[in-house]
Amino acid sequence: MAGIKGILFDKDGTLVDFQATWFAIGDLMALEAAGGDRAKADALMERAGYDYETHGFKSDSVFAAGTNADIVALWYPQADAEQKRGMIAHFDSFTAEQGALQAVPLPGSKAAIASLHASGFRLGVATNDSTSGAEKTLVSLGMAQMFDAAYGYDAVANPKPAADTVHAFCDLTRLKPAEIAMVGDNRHDLEMARAGACGLAIGVLSGTGTRQSLARIADVVLDSIADLPAYLAERG
Known part of the structure; x- marks a missing residue:
């Protein structure tokens, strides 16, 4: 523990309130994929991991842990490779803008990041969102200056869990x-x-x-990253 000098954070569910931020965005994506058909869009959301009984995304589901490429593969199985590339680019752009605009920070997350940054930890984001989406969200949350880098699924050859x-x-x-x-919720x-x-490895x-x-x-x-500075201080 005394040797920990850098921390990688997942974004959604770790820095950002996943449910509050992403249901509305995912629902718009599903409606588009369903051609405006409400029942079909609901079915697509369920396939991607949304549970309408609990009003939340399931752990480790495609929407909770996957990439836009995974969502396109799930929702557009008949599309050819060129069509899929176009839809991935479209969803990357849409989620980058909307994710940043609608990002709801988790309670205590900014204070925890500020504390860790002040303590000298090198900080990064590792997300299966796009890199642009991660960077825009950090800016909207007022945290960008405290991070060395943000890595989306498109910044590396093989995204998480690689x-x-x-x-x-x-x-x-x-x-x-x-x-x-590494800190994350999935x-x-x-x-x-x-x-x-x-x-x-911190859950x-x-x-x-x-x-x-x-x-x-x-x-x-831990309950959340709000507990992380104290945990590292106690175990350091």
Whole structure:
């Protein structure tokens, strides 16, 4: 623990309130994919992981943990490769703008990031959103100046749960993987931490993941990143 010098954060569900930010955006995407058919759009949302009984996205579902490429593959199975590339670019642009405009920060997230930044930790974002979306959201939240970099699924050859983002962050900061902590609300985040040999894999319960789904792979599960500065200080 004393060797942790850098922290990678997932974005949605870790820095940003996933449900409050993304349901309306996802619903508009589904309506477009359904050609305006309300019932078909609801079915597409369910396929992507939205539970209309609990009014929330399921843990590790396509919408909770996947990329826009995954959503396009799920919702447009008959499209050819060129059509899919066009839809991915369209959704990347749409979600980057709307995600930033509608981003709802999780309680205590900005104060926690400010505290960690002031303590000298190198900070980065690792998300399966687009890089543009991540960067725009950090700006809208007033956090951009505290992060060294934001990596979307399109910034690396292989997105989460592959280790590419860990390696990219290490190249940038000159830190070793064992000096990096990865923080996230889904198993994809923690699986990336393990694949990249991170020194610490931290699960948070502020998103779609549950204690049961995260505890089996995390070193520790916290309620949210608001608890992270104190945890690192106590264990450091």
